[in-house]
Amino acid sequence: VQEVRGKVVDSAAGLPDAGVIELSRLHRAAIGRSRSELTTPALILNLDVARRNIAHMAQHMSTTPAKLRPHVKLHKSPQIAHMQMDAGAIGVSTATVWEAVVMARAGIENILIANQVVGREKIRVLAEAAHATLITVAVDDAHNLDDLSAAATATGSKIGVLIEIDVGMGRSGARTDDEARRLATHAGRLPGLQLLGVMGYEGHCMLEPDRELRVIKAHAAMEYLLHVVDTLAAVGFEPQVVSAGGTGTYDITGRNPRVTELQAGSYVFMDAFHGNLVPDFGVALTVAATVLSRHDRLIVLDVGRKAIGTDLMMPRPAGFAGELVFLNEEHSGFDVDAACPLGVGDLVELLPGYGPTTVNLYEAYHVVSDDTVVDIWPIAARGYGALAAL
């Protein structure tokens, strides 16, 4: 159990290996301040809302056959991963081997890298990390299976494998029954690997704004995935793990009786984009900004493209009324009412259009409860293997 309201020193001490990000004096000085007194841009995590979101998802998943394996690519935070584990998650999903290593060092057991791991150094890191905890990886290539097997054998570890199936997204994954069969057969024969099941990510359904259409598309994707499962079972491989889903389909794919694991991640923070899709969760992530300049109805804020993610949707005002006029590297401009009292020096907050590419821009969260900064949490799994300890 994590004690989330500790001093910064305590949180760092709890994560000896992942805590290589030194917190600045500026960050430390924010603890105890109101959220309206921050030096901006600052990434604000509303802990009260995040806790409610985690509890809501845990309650939902307690009614489904599938278990939750939350994706950490959004938050990249061991503290939040531990909160999810404490609420019943069976492990976490990651997008990179670096996220997996940070989570493993922070004591998270049973990690799925829901992506291919390719390249000598990354496979070596994966095989070494697999000594301490079960790490499973998605595979869609026979030579990649050979490389994983060789690294596992060389380091004496065992790497879990899911055969990735393309369920209509058209990204990675086996395209045909035959390809899936060949990969499973090959994986089953290689030393150092543990063939656990299949993964099919219905990312092409996740973004469908029409709920009814999303249900139809997600059902079709899972029908295909389960058809492949049956095909594999017919040749003697019975998948223990059928991994799929995301926040956009948590109550669709998550309810499928044959899906064993759900990879939802965005539900913890939400963002403008996901808020439209699944209104059941609250917004826990905002970016604090300061008014740099005002002329007539235009306010210019110190939050631009280097401080807020713009993928899938542009940022929105949180707590004030205004229309985004422009977004530059270090500036955003909002058209506000002529009577709007905001002036140079005033603080406002913005709701990111897309959470994952916003969090990735910051070193740490300003963790807020009851509108006060109670802690600073490093975004420990940010980046690609540049952690000094690696």
Add this chain to the structure above:
Amino acid sequence: VQEVRGKVVDSAAGLPDAGVIELSRLHRAAIGRSRSELTTPALILNLDVARRNIAHMAQHMSTTPAKLRPHVKLHKSPQIAHMQMDAGAIGVSTATVWEAVVMARAGIENILIANQVVGREKIRVLAEAAHATLITVAVDDAHNLDDLSAAATATGSKIGVLIEIDVGMGRSGARTDDEARRLATHAGRLPGLQLLGVMGYEGHCMLEPDRELRVIKAHAAMEYLLHVVDTLAAVGFEPQVVSAGGTGTYDITGRNPRVTELQAGSYVFMDAFHGNLVPDFGVALTVAATVLSRHDRLIVLDVGRKAIGTDLMMPRPAGFAGELVFLNEEHSGFDVDAACPLGVGDLVELLPGYGPTTVNLYEAYHVVSDDTVVDIWPIAARGYGALAAL
């Protein structure tokens, strides 16, 4: 003079205060390797091309009345700033007070923060840094002038001030002659400030793809800026500094006989977007990627939106033929020829559509000369005040 081909330890030693970013084992291990053997995603700086770009700009600026004050928001690197200074730059421009502090600590003198600095902590940091070096800031608000004056007085330093004029971009800056006059008069009366001149950034011209139209628009913007200069001169304030321009107008605004300083920055690296505008410079910045998956004509790379900037223009293949099909958080997909030999595990490179929001995603450059990694340079001025030393 910087010795750019040193050991990592040496570059860090040369920057005792800015060198708070610990380099990872992974980064250090890359030195001496071919650019085609990197662990990806990796940001590659082609030092040979960057040197040629710096020399070309220096040669051009030696023929103009204006002096070069390169913008460092693109590279955020003290090493590159020193290369620019050695080639004749009179100082640097920055977008944030944090970039200014990192540059000041790395020994760069005479820094223009070409932006408003608003907020107690940021103004305090600015006033303290202004002890050691001349720091000038752009201002468009009377209360902001008061705050800067109070901080300079409290710390016993002097802050340079440029009155920012809106020359048509519609972002920050005084909107009328009268507003400019009032700001200049106010600044001239306040203690702790040194009123040096005006700044007018013609950002609305920078993106104009039609060269002829760009020339017309940039001339109009400078005509207005110089009209304001004349207005201020008529009330007794003769601006010493007239700061303007960027890479897109370097040979337009840069040739204006009354512009004293040019703020161009993107010329050092270039990118797909700027390459279309000013073909006189070479591309020095690429991102190395690994093929994660291949099916038929689709290759999936491990470089997505968390590893390459997408602002203004999407990334392009560098050195292979393919069309971008999708760009997700950790993946990009390219449609390649059926005969293209690229397969899982192969390395390719991508040309960023936009440099500044690409660099900002990385901890360090892989500095390459003759296709070999010769050094690792930290992106020391990345982020917002989170440097442990601050």
